[in-house]
Amino acid sequence: MAKKPKPDPDPAALNYEQAIEALEEIVERIEGGEIGLAESMEAYERGVKLIARCRSVLNEAEQKISELDLGLNEGGSSAASDRTD
Amino acid sequence: MTGRLPFDPKKMKSTTRGAEGTPDPPAPRSRAPDAPIGVSVLCARIDRALKDGLPARVRVIGQISGFTERTHWYFQLKDEGAVVGCVMFASAARKAGFTPSDGAEVVASGRVDFYAKSGRVSLIVDSIRAVGVGALEERFRALCAELRGLGWFDEARKRAMPVFPRRIAVITSRTGAALQDVIATARARCPAVEIAVIDARVQGESAAPEVARAIRALSDRHHELGIDALLITRGGGSIEDLWAFNERIVAEAIVDCRLPVVAAIGHESDTTIAELVADVRCSTPTQAAVRLVPDREALTRELDTYTRRARESLRSRLRFEVQRLESLGKTPTLADPRGPILVHRDRVAVLRRRLGQAVEGALARAGRRVDRATVRLERHRPAVAHERRSARVGALSDRLRRAGALLLERSASDVESLSRELDAVGPGQVLARGYSVTLDASGRPVRSVGGVTPGVRVTTRVADGSFESDVVGGGSVETPAGDTPRASRGPRRRRGGRGQMDLFDAGG
Numbered sequence: 001m002a003k004k005p006k007p008d009p010d011p012a013a014l015n016y017e018q019a020i021e022a023l024e025e026i027v028e029r030i031e032g033g034e035i036g037l038a039e040s041m042e043a044y045e046r047g048v049k050l051i052a053r054c055r056s057v058l059n060e061a062e063q064k065i066s067e068l069d070l071g072l073n074e075g076g077s078s079a080a081s082d083r084t085d
Numbered sequence: 086m087t088g089r090l091p092f093d094p095k096k097m098k099s100t101t102r103g104a105e106g107t108p109d110p111p112a113p114r115s116r117a118p119d120a121p122i123g124v125s126v127l128c129a130r131i132d133r134a135l136k137d138g139l140p141a142r143v144r145v146i147g148q149i150s151g152f153t154e155r156t157h158w159y160f161q162l163k164d165e166g167a168v169v170g171c172v173m174f175a176s177a178a179r180k181a182g183f184t185p186s187d188g189a190e191v192v193a194s195g196r197v198d199f200y201a202k203s204g205r206v207s208l209i210v211d212s213i214r215a216v217g218v219g220a221l222e223e224r225f226r227a228l229c230a231e232l233r234g235l236g237w238f239d240e241a242r243k244r245a246m247p248v249f250p251r252r253i254a255v256i257t258s259r260t261g262a263a264l265q266d267v268i269a270t271a272r273a274r275c276p277a278v279e280i281a282v283i284d285a286r287v288q289g290e291s292a293a294p295e296v297a298r299a300i301r302a303l304s305d306r307h308h309e310l311g312i313d314a315l316l317i318t319r320g321g322g323s324i325e326d327l328w329a330f331n332e333r334i335v336a337e338a339i340v341d342c343r344l345p346v347v348a349a350i351g352h353e354s355d356t357t358i359a360e361l362v363a364d365v366r367c368s369t370p371t372q373a374a375v376r377l378v379p380d381r382e383a384l385t386r387e388l389d390t391y392t393r394r395a396r397e398s399l400r401s402r403l404r405f406e407v408q409r410l411e412s413l414g415k416t417p418t419l420a421d422p423r424g425p426i427l428v429h430r431d432r433v434a435v436l437r438r439r440l441g442q443a444v445e446g447a448l449a450r451a452g453r454r455v456d457r458a459t460v461r462l463e464r465h466r467p468a469v470a471h472e473r474r475s476a477r478v479g480a481l482s483d484r485l486r487r488a489g490a491l492l493l494e495r496s497a498s499d500v501e502s503l504s505r506e507l508d509a510v511g512p513g514q515v516l517a518r519g520y521s522v523t524l525d526a527s528g529r530p531v532r533s534v535g536g537v538t539p540g541v542r543v544t545t546r547v548a549d550g551s552f553e554s555d556v557v558g559g560g561s562v563e564t565p566a567g568d569t570p571r572a573s574r575g576p577r578r579r580r581g582g583r584g585q586m587d588l589f590d591a592g593g
Contacts (some may be wrong), residue, residue, distance in 0.1 A: 009350070009509050015249070015251055016248075016251075016277075016303045016384075017247060017249045019195035020248070020249070020387075020388075020391075023135065023388075023391050024391065024396075025389050026395065027395045027398065030395055030398040030399055030402065031394065031398040033398075033402060037402060037403075039398065040398075040399055040402050044395055044396075044399045047395045048395075049390050051388055051391060051399065053358075054384075054388050054532070055163050055385075055388060056451075057382050058275065058277060058384055058385055059275035059277075060276055061276055061278060063158050063268070063271065063272045063279075063280070064276075064279040064280070065278035065279070065280045065281075065282065066279070066280070066281050066282070067259070067267060067281070067282045067283075067284060068281045068282065068283050068297060070283060070302040070303070070306075072295065072297075072298045072299055072302055
């Protein structure tokens with residue numbers, strides 16, 4: 001129970017923002033030197049995983065563009081001609 | 086009326102009301118059609134004609150030009166083919182609610198006035214309102230004022246942008262250049278950020294409700310759709326083109342939206358209500374994409390920094406630990422392997438000594454206690470009890486022996502005193518009184534003649550010594566017992582004499 005509040009989720013399950021936040025915390029913990037050597041090394045290992053996670057997100061080369069049809073247009077007149085810029 | 090004066094002052098008199106009844110009244114009337122009239126008359130007639138021919142109030146639509154403000158407003162209203170001068174007195178101008186500018190389309194209400202002194206016809210405007218673009222601008226200002234009052238423009242209300250949105254929803258026209266700008270910029274910055282396009286009309290009557298519906302739908306479904314931010318954008322255009330983004334319905338949808346909203350409508354110089362209520366306003370679609378899509382290069386640099394920091398801090402931690410280990414290794418204890426042994430040996434020796442002392446002390450204490458306990462315990466153990474008894478016997482025998490020795494010592498002196506005492510009454514005294522004792526060769530008193538035979542040497546003791554003599558003969562003595570010590574008096578004496586003998590024996 002005591003360990004529950006600090007679960008370390010799988011880095012792959014984190015989005016970039018969460019991963020970078022977790023990474024920042026880890027780096028600060030290692031830098032702080034308040035944790036033991038073994039714990040520092042564990043934290044480092046986790047940090048490496050988080051970095052890999054972030055890099056894999058950043059290195060995504062293919063841009064994903066989709067068109068969402070929210071089903072808002074009554075009559076489905078999606079090809080309305082008055083769309084200008 | 087005065088116009089007539091130059092012609093005929095007399096007649097003029099005659100034309101006065103008071104002179105109306107005078108003769109020749111028709112004269113001036115008959116002359117009127119072709120007689121010139123004065124300017125004032127003309128002006129008066131114009132004035133009358135205007136008042137008679139026009140309603141008391143007119144509403145005129147036109148474009149403002151030559152607007153000047155000098156306490157009162159002076160301007161012209163014009164259209165393609167006509168101009169009319171207008172005056173709006175300060176009291177009315179204050180109530181206008183806006184200050185018209187040249188070119189603005191307005192509807193001015195007021196009365197037409199002919200000002201004789203300048204010969205001009207003016208519209209005395211008492212109220213004015215904008216129409217067309219002017220009306221739009223007016224509505225824009227009114228809505229701005231209202232929404233500002235509601236706090237919808239407050240920065241404090243605005244949501245923070247995500248650092249790294251997974252997916253950005255873009256509400257815009259699918260065919261617009263704005264979308265292409267957004268996509269190109271996003272790709273250049275970070276392709277990992279997904280773009281979801283929601284095609285919507287961005288101008289025309291239906292644009293505002295369509296955009297508002299899209300915003301609300303995205304707000305409701307952003308979790309399901311994985312959308313982290315919303316961009317509402319369109320390219321530049323006239324104020325009418327952009328008008329949908331000044332509608333209250335759009336502003337309301339943005340304010341209610343649970344997603345952070347970026348708005349970039351029209352050109353930099355255009356400001357719409359949508360942009361004012363959005364969390365972030367950007368001047369162009371490109372700028373909006375820059376604002377929303379993180380820069381991969383910058384993020385990569387940030388990651389590099391974290392990587393370096395993590396590695397460096399761990400490395401320095403390890404260095405620190407190694408140094409600590411080394412400095413521990415340099416301590417005499419670890420530097421010389423025998424060191425610790427010696428140290429330990431010393432320590433062991435010291436400890437052993439101390440332990441010995443401690444143990445001894447403890448043993449002594451314990452021993453004493455054990456002794457006490459043993460003593461108490463042993464009383465209850467038969468075997469020990471036996472030992473104890475034998476020990477006691479031994480002790481007692483010791484004591485007895487000591488007592489015996491003491492007794493002996495003591496008895497020696499006792500004997501002396503006793504012997505002295507006895508001497509007083511004993512054989513010494515008897516001898517002193519003249520008796521003697523004869524002892525045979527073995528020292529036994531000779532009690533009868535039969536105890537000696539002639540030729541035997543006997544010793545005779547007297548009070549002050551003894552002498553030896555040889556028996557030459559003997560026989561029974563007839564004399565009464567008084568002659569011999571044996572034949573001394575009474576039984577008591579005999580008894581006493583026997584005691585003396587015993588004592589002599591014992592003492593000899």
